Amino acid sequence: MSSESQTMSVTTWIGTSNTGYAPLAMEEVRRTIEGAAVRILAPAETFIIESPLDRVETLQKLQSQPPVFLRHIQPIDGTLLLSETNEADVLPWLAAEISRTEDQIRGKRISVHVRRAEGCSYPYSVFDTKTSLDGVLRDVGATIDQRSPETIISIYAVKDQLLYGIGTPDELMSDWPGGAIRFQREEEQISRAKFKLLEAERAFGLDYTQYREALDIGAAPGGWTSLLLERGVSVTAIDPGAMHPSLRNHPKLTYLKRNASEVKFKPNTFDLLVCDMSWSPMQMVKLVLDLHESLTYGATAIITIKLMHRKPLQTIRDVIAKLESVFIVHRAKQLFHNREEITLFMTKQY
Incomplete structure (x- = not known):
């Protein structure tokens, strides 16, 4: 390919990570897309990706090597400099951008995502922006559907720029703005850790109601256990x-007040193992491997890996290498509800 054709195919994107993990997400992009240039857009979590590949090729690269720390991606299909635009012309510009995509969105379920970086000069609220665009979407024959969209219109305001892009939930890696999945906290919820297991279910395409017997290692105070019990799992x-206390008398709960390293179970007892412990990564790996015979073949395992060391990418590689002696590691991903950790989705080898 000539240098001229490479220049012509450059595509630009917004990448988003969890707060503080942008450098790792940016490094992932560099390793996945040869020749990609990345730079910080907003501190802590958002950055620009300039890919030497076209849209299809860029997405294929990211989908063939799913990133751990890149949480969300948005193509930049249009840019408006707010410092050079009258306030009254901002929403008409967005309306014109949407109208140009009529062939792409006609008859589709559409969601509009609006994100505002701190300190941006964009003059409108999220609500006002969405309301103003509702009529445009209807005029082009689209249906507004925030819950289960087929296509997402993404609008990101940062500093004095308004960045617009359009894509499917799969292309954007999430159907939530910026990949920030929000769950409603319940009155009697035991801990926010429950959100991690809920998000894992969505991210990895699981259905906890399909499991029969689960082993929860390091379960206290019971955030993950409570969710599995709600889904009918023993x-x-x-x-x-x-x-x-709300869990102690649950008929489907067996509680062992012991260290997991001290217990043994009959082979092929559990079809699901979950573990969310604040242990060093290699200690956690040893514990899971020591208990693997209690899992049925093909059993699912969902575990969190604490990133306690200065070289998290090497830690992840070392952990996966150890676990692959027994498990097929399908995905390593830093979920939105992860903090200093990532989540692994695995199944026990046959």
Whole structure:
């Protein structure tokens, strides 16, 4: 390919990570897309990606090597400099951008995502922006559907720029603005850790109601156990710490107030293992591997890996290399509800 044709095919994107993990996400992009240039757009979590590949090729690269830390991606199909635009002309510009995509969105379920970086000069609220665009979408024959969209119109305001792009939820890696999945906190919710397991279910295409017997290692106070019990799964929870009082008499719960390293189970007992412990990564790996015989062949495992060291990418590689002696590691991903950790989705080898 000539240098001229390479220049012509450059595409530009917004990448988003969890706060503080943008450098790792940017490094992932560089390694995945040869020749890509990346630079910070907004501090802590958002950056620009300039790919030497066209849209289709860029997405194929990212989908063939799913990133761990890149949470969300948005193509930049249009840019408006707010410092050079009258306030009254901003929303008409967005309306014109949407109208140009009529062939792409006619008859589709459409969601509009609006994000505003701190300190941006964009003059309109998220609500006002969406409201103003509703009529445009209807005029081009689209249906507004925030819950299950087929196509997403993404609008990102940062500093004095308004960046616009359009794509499917699969292309954008999420059907939530910026990949920031929000769950409603329940009155009697035991801990926010429950959100991690809920997000894992969505991210990895799981259905917890399909499991029969689960083993929850390091279960206390019971955030993950509570969700599995709600889905009808029988749970054996292990932890020297106390479980939440609301769980103690649950008919489907077996609670072992012990260290997981001290217990053994019959082979092929559990079809699901979950683990969300604040242990060093290699200690956690040893514990899971020591218990693998209690899992049925093909059993699912969802575990979090704490990133305690200065070289998280090497830690992840080392952990996966150890686990692959017993498990097929389908995905390593930093979920929105992860903090200093990532989540692994695995199945036990046959």
